[in-house]
Every structure is written in structure tokens, then in C-alpha cells.
Amino acid sequence: MLTQDRLWSEAVILEAGENRVLRVQSTRDAFLCLKNHWPIADGEAKRDAFAACERVIDGDDEPDVARTAFIKAAEEAQFSVHSWTG
Amino acid sequence: MAGYEDKMIRVRDVMSRQVFTVSPTDTAQSVARLMAETGVGAVPVETPGVGTILGIVTDRDIVTSVVAQGLSSSTAVFEFMTVAAESCEEDDSLLLAAQKMHDLRIRRLVVVNGKRHAAGIVALGDISRANPELGGLVLEGINRPAPVDTQLEGMSTC
Numbered sequence A: 001m002l003t004q005d006r007l008w009s010e011a012v013i014l015e016a017g018e019n020r021v022l023r024v025q026s027t028r029d030a031f032l033c034l035k036n037h038w039p040i041a042d043g044e045a046k047r048d049a050f051a052a053c054e055r056v057i058d059g060d061d062e063p064d065v066a067r068t069a070f071i072k073a074a075e076e077a078q079f080s081v082h083s084w085t086g
Numbered sequence B: 001m002a003g004y005e006d007k008m009i010r011v012r013d014v015m016s017r018q019v020f021t022v023s024p025t026d027t028a029q030s031v032a033r034l035m036a037e038t039g040v041g042a043v044p045v046e047t048p049g050v051g052t053i054l055g056i057v058t059d060r061d062i063v064t065s066v067v068a069q070g071l072s073s074s075t076a077v078f079e080f081m082t083v084a085a086e087s088c089e090e091d092d093s094l095l096l097a098a099q100k101m102h103d104l105r106i107r108r109l110v111v112v113n114g115k116r117h118a119a120g121i122v123a124l125g126d127i128s129r130a131n132p133e134l135g136g137l138v139l140e141g142i143n144r145p146a147p148v149d150t151q152l153e154g155m156s157t158c
Helices: A027-036 A044-057 A063-076 B002-007 B028-038 B059-067 B094-104 B124-130 B132-143
Strands: A007-016 A020-026 A080-082 B042-046 B053-058 B087-089 B108-112 B118-123
Touching: A007 A027, A007 A063, A020 A027, A020 B028, A027 A044, A027 A063, A027 B028, A044 A063, A063 A080, B028 B042, B028 B059, B042 B118, B053 B059, B053 B108, B087 B094, B094 B108, B094 B124, B094 B132, B118 B124, B124 B132
Parallel strands: B087 B108
Antiparallel strands: A007 A020, A007 A080, B042 B053, B108 B118
């Protein structure tokens, strides 16, 4: 499934502390961040973001839907979110 | 001869068909995340929306061209990828692919179709599994000393 990627219109930059920055600009990458590099094990916004990423990767939704859901999940995980279009 | 042709192993018989590609504007960080997830060490770079293969990025490129140079993890792929990845076609013989790896001292070839879209990847390991002797020859070629330019500095041929 990860062979299909959909780029976002703009990157989302997440900061956690002074030394950790995640820069994400595609649905596939957001999916991998949620799966492997996320500070909280579970959360409503995280689950929604996972579902949105899967829909987009399957071609059933638009990339920016995943982006918006990913930003909400990042806020839930208490990342500092940098994005012009939040 | 026809019998020989029938038995000839082709690239399509040994290649990995699961290809993970990245876009030129992806970052070193996102490529590294993809490599960690999938276990692959090289990903072709394709033009988004078109699918044409522009180059290739290896885990070694990230280490030597980004980390070692002190560049940011947000460095875009187009800044450090190898442009025009060496490629072969599915119908090429294994021998031809092995010869190419040997001559170019590389361990992987992108397998492309008629539209130059990625159809797979063939690695030295794939060749070695199908034909250990051939794989050994390629490895020997890769490890051979690089040709030394014997021309002295400041001199030119006429």
C-alpha cells in the first residue's frame, strides 16, 4: 500500500523540544510518522488521521484531508505545529 | 539455440516488483523513514504525476551527501540524488544486467518499462540467488581497484 503516495500542497513541520523536528509533506510520510514516530500510543485524532491517510493512499480522498487530520493529531500529541495553512 | 533461449533467465524472473518511489521534492528525512519502514536501501526518484524515473537515492547517499556534509534533514531529494539511474528492462537477460552492474560497479538497477516507469528493482542479491557464480563475478568486479589515472598533473594528451 505504501507504494502510492500523494504529496500535499504544503509541508507541515512539527517540533517537539529543541532537538526534534519532523517535516512531513506527503500522506505516506504522515502515515509512517503516525505509525513509527508518534509520542502517544493512542488518541481520537490519531485514529482519525490514520483513517484519513489510508483513504488518501487508497485514492478515496484528497491529500489535504489527510493533511488536516494529521495537523489535528499533531496538536493532540502536543507537537508545536508550523504550517501556513493549518 | 531455441532451447537455450527458453532456459535463459530474464531480469523479470528475479527482480523485486514491489517498488517504492519518492519524488524529487521529498526530504532526506522522509526517504529515511520510508527506508526504515520497508527495509529497502535504494528508491527510484520519479516525476510526480508522470511516473518517469529521474534518478535514484540510496541509504548511502543520505549518509554521505546529507549527514556527513552537515546538511539539514529537510534537504530535498533532487539536491543529492543520483540523476539518471542506471536501468535495464524486464526482458533483458540476467547476464546483461550482471554485465552492467559489473562494468558500472553498482549493486542495483532500476527495471523500467517502455514508458520509463519503474517496473521493479534488480539487486546483486537477486542475481546471486539465481546464479551464485554470476553474482560472485559481479561482486568481484565491483570490488576491483578503481582505474588510476596515470596522467601527471599539469600534463595533457595531444
